[in-house]
Amino acid sequence: MLSSVSSSTTRSDSPLVLLCIFILLLNLTGCAKVKSFFDFSGKEEVDVRLPVQELVAKGMDDYAVGKYFTSLEYFQEILDRYPFSPEATLAELKAADCKYFLEHYPEALVLYKEFEDRHPTNEAMPYVMYQKAMCNFKQIDRVDRDTSGAEQAIQLFGQLIRAYPESPYTNEAKARIKAAREFLANHEYFVVEFYLRTDKLKEAETRLKHISAMYPDSTIRPKAEELLARIQAGKAPKTNLSSWFPKMSLPDWSLFSSDKKEAPSETEKK
Structure with a gap:
């Protein structure tokens, strides 16, 4: 009789014992290993990372x-x-x-700067400096807007030319500097138009003198000097101002829109 009760008790406890063993396996080996232990499909997980x-x-x-x-x-x-x-x-x-x-120029500029800081002696440094300048150059907008892109581009192109005067980017950097300076001269001339329209002749005269002194090679200089002479002679134009100001100074004027995409020849180097 006692033997029968003992046998019955053992049988009733068997599921509980198995459950405890299973939980112990989970804790010891982890769910993934237990899953693979009970997976009879014959398939193994493959690392698909390249x-x-x-x-x-x-x-x-x-x-x-x-x-x-x-x-x-x-x-x-x-x-x-x-x-x-x-x-x-x-x-x-x-x-x-x-x-x-992708034309994400501010983000690109940050990454180029980080590369320059981490790898200052890398052979691609002339290219990196050129691209930093181009990130600013590409943000040049209309002459009636912010000029910081042009100013920064001139500064960075200048740094490139001084640091690597024999680099393949030197001639292009010089051309970009000239274009950015032309933009700044036209920006100044655009401001002159505003002063004339608001009858601020003294301020207009100051701006025209600034164009002549700071941008002597600009295409707008001859017209600026002619206008300056008229103002100084007391004959500032009052009407038909559009004849004095080229279309490029209008709000829809856009600079360098036909730029071809640069070929980053040195980016293949490390």
Whole structure:
């Protein structure tokens, strides 16, 4: 009789014992391992993440055909997963390039500056300095708006020319400086128009003198000097002011809209 009761008790406790063992397995090995222990499908989890060399190849392939958004994702993955790899330096630079060609100029400028700070002796430094200047140059808008983009571009192009006078970007930098200075001269001339329309002749005279002194090579200088002479002779134009001011000073005037996309020849270097 006693043996029968003992046997019955053992059988009734068996499910509880099995449950305790299962919970213990969960704690010891983790859910994932237990799941795989009871998975009889024969399938194993595969790491689908790409190796760094393949990420570089895919990023460069997309970059070469103008797929800058997806290219940026590949380079960002390299920086996230392989930040200390030799390929990370290239990924930093190409991520900045992708931002630039996506026309995200402020973000690109930040990335170029970070690259310059981290790799000051990198052989791509002339290109990086050129691109920093271009990020500002590309933000030049209309002559009736903020001039900081042109001013910063002139400063940064000048730094490039002084640091690397023999670089392949020197001639282009000089041309961009000239274009940015032309923009600033036209901005000054646009302000003169405002002063004439509001009958502030003294202020207009000061601006015209500034154009002549600061931008002697600008295309607007001859017209500015002619207008200055009339004001000083007491014959400031009162009507038909549009004949004195070219269309480029109108609000819809846009500078350098026909720029071709720059070919970043040195970005392939590390």
